[in-house]
Amino acid sequence: MTFLEQLQIFVPGIVVALLVALLGGMFSVIVVMKRLAFVGQGVSHAAFGGVGLAAILGFGSTLGIDPLARTLVVAVFSIAAGLMVSHLAKRTERRTDTAIGIVMTASMALGFVLYRLAANRARGAGAGPLPSIEGVLFGELLSISPAAAWTTAGAVVLIAAALFWNRRAILLWSFDEASCAPSGLNTSRLGMLVLILLASTVVLAVQVAGVVLATAVLVLPGATALRLTRSLVPAFVCSVTVALLTIAAGIGLSVELDWPPGATIALTQCGVWLLAAFATGWKR
Amino acid sequence: MSVRAEHAVEIEGVSFAYPARAVGEQPVRALDRITMPVRAGTRLGVLGPNGGGKSTLVKLILGLIEPDEGRVTVLGLRPPEARRRGLIGYLPQRTTAETDFPISVRQAVALPLAARSRGWILRDRRAERAADEALGLVGMDGFGDRPVGALSGGQLQRALIARAVVCKPELLVLDEPTVGVDAAGQQRFADLISTLHAGLGMTIITVSHDLRAIAAGSDRVACLHRSVHFHDAPEGLTPGILAQVFAHDVEPLFGRLHVDAHAADACEDPSHHHHSGPRGQNGASGREGSGR
Incomplete structure (x- = not known):
């Protein structure tokens, strides 16, 4: 296999990772300031339920249109899980962390049961292999197809446009949610919009870092940027820059050291955050 | 912002009750057939004890809740519409x-x-x-x-x-603006509001349990305890009374503020006695708290 052919295998994964860095970096400042990290964590774990559901619906294999259909099912499932969290937190349990704990474990448990059922059925029928659990949990950057890269690019454009178009309302919502309604904004619609955009971003990040590590992309760039700068535009620029550089460096390191890419990216981001935290005196 | 009405706020026969907290409990009546016209350009102080329905009134004016009966209009519009048009400014308590x-x-x-x-x-x-x-x-x-x-x-x-x-905005609503602020700070705040009023000519509604917060910057005072009673400030809040207000607790002044005995009754509330104590600073308690 020539170098060019080798590179071609990596390209879709690298493109997806950089696109996720761009979007995650933008979103990360909001996630950190509005304390959405655990919501992101919950939604990313809930994505596992979507993987199981896709498998039992017959979109289990790693071939043909199955990966795309699976992404769609996972996206719908994750957004539904996010809305469920929001509903439980507002109406039923009144505590967001409890609501996340319920939805997250329910989705993961359901996902695993469905996955096993689908795996047994596939073995009986002699069908193609399901995606590995390890890949779902920790990311499978190198198995990303060109079609998935194109889909991700389209989704990133849509999500980034929605974020950009509504940025001032989202900023007011993050800065002072209670002041949104008196200012004439529809608070619940705004919250719903952010939740849907966040869940969609998480689904894209799951491709890179898996359901367990996806939150790294949404928390660490913002947390790093907010240590280094205290004003709005620099915070977003810094967060996106940190996200792009750490993801690029993480992929490079994973190739160099032959470490799994998702985990290496997460470790790189943690390392950069550590440096920033030390450099800014550790305490806040 | 071109909307000009004779009344900035019209509240007509408005009642509001919060749903019962538990099975078997009664709904909690916060406001009982309130009628309250607020002329455009005036500064109205709404004085009332904790749990007297002040926060509910503010939410109704902002259009965050709908009355069970009666009608609220802000500059001739339904409150949510006035809010969408940016006609209402709001300073929250905290x-x-x-x-x-x-x-x-x-x-x-x-x-x-x-x-x-x-x-x-x-x-x-x-x-x-x-x-x-x-x-x-x-x-x-x-x-x-x-x-x-x-x-x-x-x-x-x-x-x-x-x-x-x-x-x-054409209307500015201040919710307990000087909770936890000392007398000098309250005076500075009142001066600031007067400057704003002179500069922008808006209607200002100040809601507080603290007479001092209201006395300094209001043309009219409404006393609210589930029902409402109006007082024109000029005869109600003389310099002599104000001097006493700043020196003593508010309670002894209630009789003087209220022209008719009925109104004084309406304002009486057990929670009012320890007015300047920490309890008064707690903001919503009891009835109001249940609605959140």
Whole structure:
């Protein structure tokens, strides 16, 4: 296999990772300031339920249109899980962390049961292999197809446009949610919009870092940027820059050291955050 | 902002009850057939004990809740519509703003106005200019570029007032604006509100359990305890009374404030006796708290 052919295998994964860095970096400042990290964590774990559901619906294999259909099912499932969290937190349990704990474990448990059922059925029928659990949990950057890269690019454009178009309302919502309604904004619609955009971003990040590590992309760039700068535009620029550089460096390191890419990216981001935290005196 | 009505706020026969908290309990009646016209351009103080329905009244005026009976209009519009048009400015009792947000004072003040502008406008200079203007009105010229987190408590409150008036509202609602502020701070606040009133000519409704907060800057006083009683301030709040107010507790003054005995009865409330104590500072308790 020539170098060019080798590179071609990596390209879709690298493109997806950089696109996720761009979007995650933008979103990360909001996630950190509005304390959405655990919501992101919950939604990313809930994505596992979507993987199981896709498998039992017959979109289990790693071939043909199955990966795309699976992404769609996972996206719908994750957004539904996010809305469920929001509903439980507002109406039923009144505590967001409890609501996340319920939805997250329910989705993961359901996902695993469905996955096993689908795996047994596939073995009986002699069908193609399901995606590995390890890949779902920790990311499978190198198995990303060109079609998935194109889909991700389209989704990133849509999500980034929605974020950009509504940025001032989202900023007011993050800065002072209670002041949104008196200012004439529809608070619940705004919250719903952010939740849907966040869940969609998480689904894209799951491709890179898996359901367990996806939150790294949404928390660490913002947390790093907010240590280094205290004003709005620099915070977003810094967060996106940190996200792009750490993801690029993480992929490079994973190739160099032959470490799994998702985990290496997460470790790189943690390392950069550590440096920033030390450099800014550790305490806040 | 072209809306001009004789009355800034009209509240006609409005009742509101919060749903019962538990099975078998009665719904909690917060307001009972309130009628309250507020003439445009006046400064109305709404005085009442904790749990007297003040927060409910504010929510009704802002259109955050709908009355069970009766009608509320703000500048001739339904309150949510007035809110959407930026006709209402609101200063909450306690700010919920994230003060460590990486945002400048100008950006924070401009946000309610900027949030209305089209997304493709990269930099909303109109909102920035309005923010600077509003900061000037509250005596915060030159603070625009500072981070919000660097402001003192008093400066932050002035910035939040600037934010409340950045859309140039026709009506400004102040909810317990001077809770936990000393007498000198209250006077400064009253002066600031008078300056704003003179500068922008808006209608101002101040809601408080504290007579001192209301006495300094109101043309009229309404006493609210589930039902409402109006008093024109000139004869009610003489300098002699004010001197006493600043020296003593509010309670002995209630009789004098209320022309008729019926009104005085309506204002009496056990929670009122320890007015200047910590309990009075707690804000919502009992009835009001249940509605949240």
